[in-house]
Amino acid sequence: MKALEIKGLKKSFRSNFLIRKYNILKGIDLDVEKGEIYGFLGPNGAGKTTTIKCIMGLLSPDAGEVQVDGRPADTAAARQRIGFLPENPYFYDYLTAREFLLFSASLFNIPEKEARDKVAALIHRVGLSGHEDLKLRKFSKGMIQRLGVAQALVNDPDLLILDEPFSGLDPVGRKDLRLLILALREQGKTVFFSSHILQDMELMVDRVGIILDGTIRRQGKLSELVARSTQYVEVVCDRIDRRELARIHPDSTVRDNQFILTLASDADVNLVVESIIHNGGRILAVNPVKMTLEDIFFSEMTGGANGIPTSRSNGTGAPPDPATPGGKP
Amino acid sequence: MKPGIRGIAVNTFRESARNKMFYLLVFFGILFALSSKLVSFLTLGDAMKVLKDTGLAAINFFCVLIAIFTGINLVYKEIEKKTVFNILSKPVSRDEFIAGKFLGLALTMLTALGAMAVIFFAFVAVSGGGFDLGILLYFVMLYLELLVIVAISLLFSSFTTPILSFIFTVSLYLIGHVMWTYNEFKDYLAIPLWRAFTQGLYYLLPNLHKFNIKNEVVLGMAIDPWSVLFSVLYALAYVLAVLALTVLIFRRREFQ
Numbered sequence: 001m002k003a004l005e006i007k008g009l010k011k012s013f014r015s016n017f018l019i020r021k022y023n024i025l026k027g028i029d030l031d032v033e034k035g036e037i038y039g040f041l042g043p044n045g046a047g048k049t050t051t052i053k054c055i056m057g058l059l060s061p062d063a064g065e066v067q068v069d070g071r072p073a074d075t076a077a078a079r080q081r082i083g084f085l086p087e088n089p090y091f092y093d094y095l096t097a098r099e100f101l102l103f104s105a106s107l108f109n110i111p112e113k114e115a116r117d118k119v120a121a122l123i124h125r126v127g128l129s130g131h132e133d134l135k136l137r138k139f140s141k142g143m144i145q146r147l148g149v150a151q152a153l154v155n156d157p158d159l160l161i162l163d164e165p166f167s168g169l170d171p172v173g174r175k176d177l178r179l180l181i182l183a184l185r186e187q188g189k190t191v192f193f194s195s196h197i198l199q200d201m202e203l204m205v206d207r208v209g210i211i212l213d214g215t216i217r218r219q220g221k222l223s224e225l226v227a228r229s230t231q232y233v234e235v236v237c238d239r240i241d242r243r244e245l246a247r248i249h250p251d252s253t254v255r256d257n258q259f260i261l262t263l264a265s266d267a268d269v270n271l272v273v274e275s276i277i278h279n280g281g282r283i284l285a286v287n288p289v290k291m292t293l294e295d296i297f298f299s300e301m302t303g304g305a306n307g308i309p310t311s312r313s314n315g316t317g318a319p320p321d322p323a324t325p326g327g328k329p
Numbered sequence: 330m331k332p333g334i335r336g337i338a339v340n341t342f343r344e345s346a347r348n349k350m351f352y353l354l355v356f357f358g359i360l361f362a363l364s365s366k367l368v369s370f371l372t373l374g375d376a377m378k379v380l381k382d383t384g385l386a387a388i389n390f391f392c393v394l395i396a397i398f399t400g401i402n403l404v405y406k407e408i409e410k411k412t413v414f415n416i417l418s419k420p421v422s423r424d425e426f427i428a429g430k431f432l433g434l435a436l437t438m439l440t441a442l443g444a445m446a447v448i449f450f451a452f453v454a455v456s457g458g459g460f461d462l463g464i465l466l467y468f469v470m471l472y473l474e475l476l477v478i479v480a481i482s483l484l485f486s487s488f489t490t491p492i493l494s495f496i497f498t499v500s501l502y503l504i505g506h507v508m509w510t511y512n513e514f515k516d517y518l519a520i521p522l523w524r525a526f527t528q529g530l531y532y533l534l535p536n537l538h539k540f541n542i543k544n545e546v547v548l549g550m551a552i553d554p555w556s557v558l559f560s561v562l563y564a565l566a567y568v569l570a571v572l573a574l575t576v577l578i579f580r581r582r583e584f585q
């Protein structure tokens with residue numbers, strides 16, 4: 001049984017006096033296995049929050065179904081086992097952190113006595129110790145975000161649904177949250193979180209779903225997506241004449257008096273290296289370059305020209321067009 | 330009561346109780362009620378009657394004001410600031426949310442009216458009026474009226490803005506207080522269809538005049554226990570009907 005399963009989810013909004021209809025979700029299919037960290041990745045406006053609101057019953061879908069642990073998600077019983085952090089959360093500014101968490105616990109029908117112990121532990125766990133009796137209007141955005149995570153954990157949920165949990169956090173906060181999410185997986189919990197920031201994902205997720213314009217473009221294990229993605233090979237050399245080099249391989253760039261050649265993954269690297277040595281050049285490095293999640297993401301964004309890394313931080317420019325991998329999963 | 334409903338009610342009460350505006354209005358209610366002493370000096374006639382008359386009117390005015398302002402704001406604010414996401418994503422149904430909100434508002438009004446009533450009782454006593462059961466009854470009836478007002482403002486605030494809610498609620502409040510005159514002129518309505526329509530409206534709109542027993546209390550007239558009982562039942566039925574309507578609307582709402 002899946003921790004979360006969404007089938008054919010569609011949602012549209014009407015505006016301009018009900019005349020125009022905007023299809024926001026165009027049939028979302030995704031599934032989250034128990035005990036995994038699932039990254040829901042997509043640019044701003046892709047439909048992540050809309051999807052999550054449909055899961056939580058804040059919006060009612062036009063079509064499709066959402067199941068949590070094999071049961072419909074829109075029941076109180078299902079929500080009893082879910083912890084939810086909304087996007088850009090706002091909490092009552094006239095409450096203290098402790099009061100707010102006790103209030104949240106009451107909504108899960110947790111008896112007051114039990115709730116008090118839980119809340120004290122949670123405040124510590126999210127790093128808000130010492131601020132438990134501070135009114136929320138004095139909280140910074142990062143502290144609110146931490147509190148939001150705490151309220152999502154107050155019912156000891158099996159499934160956590162976090163909408164942009166890393167937004168508003170400083171580097172320390174991001175690291176804390178990352179460790180917390182990893183610890184939750186250790187406890188056997190399932191974490192589903194959305195983000196438009198790749199670094200959040202790359203460091204910790206088991207699987208990703210990439211959403212773009214209301215559809216899931218790719219879903220799969222991060223390791224598989226990255227491994228299946230096309231590699232190219234970088235050859236770094238120096239002490240060779242540029243024109244000489246151009247004859248060996250047409251695509252090269254210069255940086256710090258070094259030449260960087262970019263070869264397709266199936267190119268004959270040996271031949272190129274031998275030619276360089278033969279012409280008096282010195283080989284400094286031969287690097288196989290795997291696609292990163294960022295590359296996969298951008299290739300989806302630029303219209304599915306799969307496998308072409310469009311932006312590399314080392315500035316080698318675009319590699320030759322390699323063989324495209326198989327279709328979408 | 331389910332902890333969830335109680336939690337929402339307590340939190341709603343807490344929100345009002347931590348709002349400066351609330352204290353200001355309660356304070357003014359008390360201030361104006363006490364200044365009725367001044368009025369009683371300035372007017373001719375039975376000073377105690379004038380004191381009760383003016384004092385009760387002041388308390389009435391400020392309680393209605395508090396009821397409308399808290400009622401139209403609370404649900405709207407939860408939706409506007411998206412705190413409602415936090416509640417409805419937990420195992421709390423929309424019905425329970427509305428129930429909790431209403432109970433919290435009822436508690437808020439009980440506190441506001443209670444504070445004013447206690448002070449006014451003490452004030453009447455030291456002014457030589459003694460304990461007046463009629464005044465207690467007046468406050469009970471006022472509380473029933475406040476519950477109806479709170480339910481109505483909650484209904485509007487579940488689907489429209491505070492400004493519109495305010496206009497609708499105040500309109501209904503004013504209509505509710507002049508409705509009794511309908512019986513005086515309905516016989517002049519010639520067209521049967523028009524008569525049937527207005528008759529229907531008469532039963533639909535809140536007959537708030539029923540709850541106002543100030544004249545009887547101030548003038549020391551006898552109060553019919555049956556009519557009091559009827560008013561209690563009427564208030565309960567009306568509140569339940571309005572809450573049911575609110576829930577029906579709120580269940581279909583989407584939160585964007």
Ligand SMILES: Nc1ncnc2c1ncn2[C@@H]1O[C@H](COP(=O)(O)OP(=O)(O)O)[C@@H](O)[C@H]1O
Nearest residue numbers: 013024042043044045046047048049050051585
């Ligand atoms: N109430 C609404 N009416 C019309 N369009 C909306 C509404 N809410 C969201 N949208 C649109 O739906 C798209 C997806 O929004 P959202 O789910 O918030 O994206 P994400 O969370 O991925 O950034 C956006 O283009 C947004 O403008």
Ligand SMILES: [Mg+2]
Nearest residue numbers: 048049087164
């Ligand atoms: Mg979003």
